[in-house]
Amino acid sequence: MSNQAIGGWRAGSLFRRRVRRFWTEQWKAWRTALDWTVWVYVLVPAVWIIGGTYADLWHHPPAWLANLPLWTGERLPLVVVFAGRFRSFAEEADVLFLLRKRSWIRGLLLRGAAYTAGVLLLLSAVLYAVLLPFFAGVHHYRAGAIVMMLVYTWIWGCVGAVWRNLLEARYAGFRKWLVKTAVTLLLAAAYLVPMIVWGSAPAMLAAPAGVGLVVCAGLLRIKLRARDAFESDARQEQLARLASTQLLLRNVIEHKPRVRLSRPVLLRRSNRLFRRFDGKTMLAEMIMKAFVRRMALIRTWLGFTFVSTAAVFLSPAVIQPFVGAALLLLLSTWIISHWRGMLEEPFFAQFRWTDHALRGSAGLVRFWLAAPAAALFGLAGGARTYGAWGLLAAIPAVLLWLLLSNVVTSTMVLRLDRKGKGA
Structure with missing residues (x-):
């Protein structure tokens, strides 16, 4: 019954419904803050000013932009590698029946991976569009070279998204912080070293991009076979749904301190430090x-x-x-x-x-x-x-x-x- 409809639902239709509900909730949250006065007095002038500045960068590049070293533009896309988040669209109620349908879980995760890849591709395209005056206008990169750099950044952004998702489910406490720091440094090195070495000839990035694609496929396979990641996925999805609301209400709602019970890193046992008892x-x-x-x-x-x-x-x-x-x-x-x-x-x-x-x-x-x-x-x-x-x-x-x-x-x-x- 992997592909059979249950009550008229399939894995694809369930995923589409959850995506549609997510964006509806985000729009409702932002609509409370973006009324017509914000559009007229803030957003429209901001778009006008930013658009004019971007066009001016194309036609009349300023001296500071021409004096920037090439490595500045090569390192800025590292934001995509660090910002990617794998979206599974898991919900707490799935534990009632959906976890038993491995084919449905697999279908949701595959569609979530495609959704994550699409969002990261859009983010990479926007970032390189902003950097176009620098690469094309100042350093005269060709379109094929810029597209190669974009694809390379996009692939390693997907690697980072899946990898961080796996770490969230595997570790906790100080060990998770330590492992995530090590993985972040490893991702930065794996992304930057080829970019620095072959940045002047972006066509050479095809080989490290292929390596990243293989690594991403392997991590995604591990994710599909994971049996203990549901709680972590549901928690991350809840944080994603509440991100816009928390951002809008960060200065309105009084935050109560969160009580966390965790074992200390050092001196976990009540052993004596000194022999004297005074x-x-x-x-x-x-x-x-x-x-x-x-x-x-x-x-x-x-x-x-x-x-x-x-x-x-x-x-x-x-x-x-x-x-x-x-x-x-x-x-x-x-x-x-x-x-x-x-x-x-x-x-x-x-x-x-x-x-x-x-x-x-x-x-x-x-x-x-x-x-x-x-x-x-x-x-x-x-x-x-x-x-x-x-x-x-x-x-x-x-x-x-x-x-x-x-x-x-x-x-x-x-x-x-x-x-x-x-x-």
Whole structure:
């Protein structure tokens, strides 16, 4: 009963109905914002100005357009490779009966692939139409070369769309972010390397375009055989249907924070970091665990550390220790602000910490969260000044940071309010 009608419906008619309903919903959403005043006062003048500017680029190319290097136009179409999204038009109700009809699911996915390819072809055509004054007017590319570049971009855009769809169903959490980042870099390299090497002779792109076509066919075959991708497809389709509404109402509706329950990347188990059980050690350990388990804080810490390491490396050898000390004090200020914020949370506020415990925990948190940065500063500065033997400078750098951190902790004055929080 793969091709038999069920209640007058076939896979093709069901797909057409869903596509028609999708675009009807998008038009209704945009029609609420695009009334006649928007058309008269905004869109019509914008089309007039953009059209006039485009025509002027053809007849009188400005100097900045002629001075742009060729690689600028070759890299802009990478947007198509990154922007493509595979559309399956799956719905949550399909789990009731449609999942049992593999032929129907296969038919919907094949039509969804054709729809995705059509949208990406239109997007590629629009992008290259915008770039025509650059390629044809400035660099005098022939029509066949531009068409070859368009087809090449379109094929790798389809590869990216199917590949990202498969990753959405296979991975979750930090692993999905890591794999998607690696795939994005791989796609960029696979697309840009042939474009850079053979950009001046676009006819040579036929071979990498054929490779992309084979890769796309293989990924599509994997997609058709996948058995665990329905929930991911339904979720992505729901986001696609709501994209226009969310865009129009982004400044109107108050967004409530989304509660996500996920395992932390580091320190997933409640193991001890220190052996001592006194108040300052226990408080410092809990705050350090909370810091390491928050990915946003780790990204900020890594960004600051890497940029600061580059600053130490590029500084003259005479002032490297002073630059490193200043950056470590700046980093420790941010760490202590996190420490103070943690004390304001209800879990920590329910305990009455002594002045000694607060002072000691602040010192431990400051030292251990900034010690890796101090070691990197020592590695970078020592390697530049003394070569391979300079890598040992990480040890005195950490020891100097220990001394500096103890001095700061001993001079720090903590005031306690009535609730026992650090002020």
